[in-house]
Amino acid sequence: MRDIARAVLRHRRLVLVAWVVxxxxxxxxxxxxxxxxxxxxxxxxxxxxxxxxxILRLYGIDQTTDVIVPVLTLPAGKTVDSPGVKAxxxxxxxxxxxxxxxxxxxxxxxxxxxxxxSADGRTTFALVYPQRRPGQGFNAGAIETKAIRAAVxxxxxxxxxxxxxxxAGGSGGGTAGVLVEALxxxxxxxxxxxxxxxxxxALVPILMAAxxxxxTFMLLWFVTTFAQVSFIVxxxxxxxxxxxxxxxxxxxxxxxxxxxxxxxxxxxxxENAMATAGSAVVFSGTTVAIGLLALVVLxxxxxxxxxxxxxxxxxxxxxxxxxxxxxxxxxxxxxxxxPRARREDKASRSWTAWGRFVVRRRWVAATVxxxxxxxxxxxxxxxxxxxxxxxxxxxxxxxxxxLVALERSGIGPGALxxxxxxVPDGARAQEAAKRLTQVKGVRATVAPADWTxxxxxxxxxxxxxxxxxxxxxxxxxxxxxxxxEVGASVGGSPAQSADFVAAVYGSFPLMIxxxxxxxxxxxxxxxxxxxxxxxxxxxxxxSVAAAWGVLVLVWQNGWGSHLIWGIRGTGAITEFIPLMVxxxxxxxxxxxxxxxxxxxxxxxxxxxxxxxxxVLGIGRTGRLVTSAALILFLAFSALASGPEVxxxxxxxxxxxxxxxxxxxxxxxTVPALVSLFGRWNWWLPKLPARxxxxxxxxxxxxxx
Numbered sequence: 131m132r133d134i135a136r137a138v139l140r141h142r143r144l145v146l147v148a149w150v151v152x153x154x155x156x157x158x159x160x161x162x163x164x165x166x167x168x169x170x171x172x173x174x175x176x177x178x179x180x181x182x183x184x185i186l187r188l189y190g191i192d193q194t195t196d197v198i199v200p201v202l203t204l205p206a207g208k209t210v211d212s213p214g215v216k217a218x219x220x221x222x223x224x225x226x227x228x229x230x231x232x233x234x235x236x237x238x239x240x241x242x243x244x245x246x247x248s249a250d251g252r253t254t255f256a257l258v259y260p261q262r263r264p265g266q267g268f269n270a271g272a273i274e275t276k277a278i279r280a281a282v283x284x285x286x287x288x289x290x291x292x293x294x295x296x297x298a299g300g301s302g303g304g305t306a307g308v309l310v311e312a313l314x315x316x317x318x319x320x321x322x323x324x325x326x327x328x329x330x331x332a333l334v335p336i337l338m339a340a341x342x343x344x345x346t347f348m349l350l351w352f353v354t355t356f357a358q359v360s361f362i363v364x365x366x367x368x369x370x371x372x373x374x375x376x377x378x379x380x381x382x383x384x385x386x387x388x389x390x391x392x393x394x395x396x397x398x399x400x401e402n403a404m405a406t407a408g409s410a411v412v413f414s415g416t417t418v419a420i421g422l423l424a425l426v427v428l429x430x431x432x433x434x435x436x437x438x439x440x441x442x443x444x445x446x447x448x449x450x451x452x453x454x455x456x457x458x459x460x461x462x463x464x465x466x467x468x469p470r471a472r473r474e475d476k477a478s479r480s481w482t483a484w485g486r487f488v489v490r491r492r493w494v495a496a497t498v499x500x501x502x503x504x505x506x507x508x509x510x511x512x513x514x515x516x517x518x519x520x521x522x523x524x525x526x527x528x529x530x531x532x533l534v535a536l537e538r539s540g541i542g543p544g545a546l547x548x549x550x551x552x553v554p555d556g557a558r559a560q561e562a563a564k565r566l567t568q569v570k571g572v573r574a575t576v577a578p579a580d581w582t583x584x585x586x587x588x589x590x591x592x593x594x595x596x597x598x599x600x601x602x603x604x605x606x607x608x609x610x611x612x613x614x615e616v617g618a619s620v621g622g623s624p625a626q627s628a629d630f631v632a633a634v635y636g637s638f639p640l641m642i643x644x645x646x647x648x649x650x651x652x653x654x655x656x657x658x659x660x661x662x663x664x665x666x667x668x669x670x671x672x673s674v675a676a677a678w679g680v681l682v683l684v685w686q687n688g689w690g691s692h693l694i695w696g697i698r699g700t701g702a703i704t705e706f707i708p709l710m711v712x713x714x715x716x717x718x719x720x721x722x723x724x725x726x727x728x729x730x731x732x733x734x735x736x737x738x739x740x741x742x743x744x745v746l747g748i749g750r751t752g753r754l755v756t757s758a759a760l761i762l763f764l765a766f767s768a769l770a771s772g773p774e775v776x777x778x779x780x781x782x783x784x785x786x787x788x789x790x791x792x793x794x795x796x797x798x799t800v801p802a803l804v805s806l807f808g809r810w811n812w813w814l815p816k817l818p819a820r821x822x823x824x825x826x827x828x829x830x831x832x833x834x
Contacts, residue, residue: 135404156344163351176629181621196293198258209251229277232261245574253539290532295523318764335379342375373762415448421717481752485745499799506679517598518700544593559587597624677787711783719791759792
């Protein structure tokens, strides 16, 4: 690391010019870069995905897009069989067709099927599948929903659907919204840095984050020329990049100040900081990258793209920390150290006292920390994977009124999550509909006469409850068995959701094993120990499980979602969120493990006492880790402030995981366990040391 630092210092002006060019050239192209990201979600090779792909090819409608559902409740004393009502419904269908050109529409008026009518005959609904539009994402169908609502206004209709309910509760806002959230997170980070540094040097980590975020977006833009990159990466680069880049700069700048306060001149202080904190940054960035890269083992293209692309976020942040940061510290760093209200030549007294307290009460500290983590991890065992319950998506508005009408009429929310069965032999459509009606959990089926193409036909299956749940995945299995009997296949949004869960979580143990093994090897080499990396991996897994537990309690069960955001318990956690939380948290939380234990290892090599090295390590890194965690927490809080419920849930998992890790894990459990393990923390026999290409380390008796 010293050689890298010296090379950067020799060419400091050239390095600074290069990064300024990246920033100036990249900022105007951010919209073009994010515009090249893919909006696709696919699970190739699975029946639901292949069926939906066939429906899209034959009919031009995307079954992964939430269906639009206009609902009409007739006045008391009037039913769909009353004179003139069917003509009224047919006229409404014509207006809907004009408002959504090319859409596939099915209703009581067009089919005569009572599946679209409540038992009392007063409530009826229609299904509207809009034509696929290029570039549609979370807000697919929003344009058609608004047009249909305007077309049938004043006729007693309410226009609902999962997408409409999500929009009523607030929908995400593209690149501009992400950049605003990043700005909010950046301002919060600046306040924390101003408190930590008490000088204008607080601006430097923010500048490093700007370099890293813009450079990562430009690299991802290049990647889109030969590979698919999911638009979800936009959120991750802007906000996780903000937190990680600032964390790495914070660590190095703190060590640089410490070395200067010891009496070293500026360039020597930079070299010393890079040799110590710089090495920790490299290991931290590598562990984050490993966690993200592990997504490539999952058989889902958009998740693999997040793995490849997300890997760039920490790696670019590391490159910025190793090049741009030393160049800035060597040129304007000393000038920015004003007003200087705090010196770094001594450890924090409060954190040193905390370290001594934990060492003295190590059994109590370890017990308390593990109890909290295990309790939250146990809550995670009740996790339900699926889309949020329909009635949690909007508290009021037209879409909410439509859902209430369906529920009160006895039709239920299953009308919003129908399955679509593709029958290759259109002549067997009615036979397929009759067979599927017999499946347990099916309320009704319908095979519209005009839903045919190239000899095929479509059959719509209405479940008797919300199908985007674990119950719906069971129904999907039963429907596939029945559909196969008549040569058909099952598609629709619930079928693809079931495919996603099966594909991703079938490979999830492999992903966990891969991440854990690579992280263990990396940390074993970094700390020259077998026990420390094993403890780190196991505690990280427990910490992630605890974050899942927070998601279950806050969002699935609603113990906080309504209080904080005014949103009812969702009843389920969106399928991809737990694995994304794992991929990011496992690496991000390892940052703090590396920050603390690198300093503890350094102190142990000097003192030979585990307890003393813990006190010194906590005293030197406690304020750093707390500040870094607070910055990441603010970044994720900014993400959670957006209107999209899915993003709120994701951000909650990340924010909870970071806070738990920085407090319960790193400030309490880790130092307590390291103290309990004593000299065995530092044991690395000759054979594994040879394989890791480092010096062996014996578990020698502690120095008095």
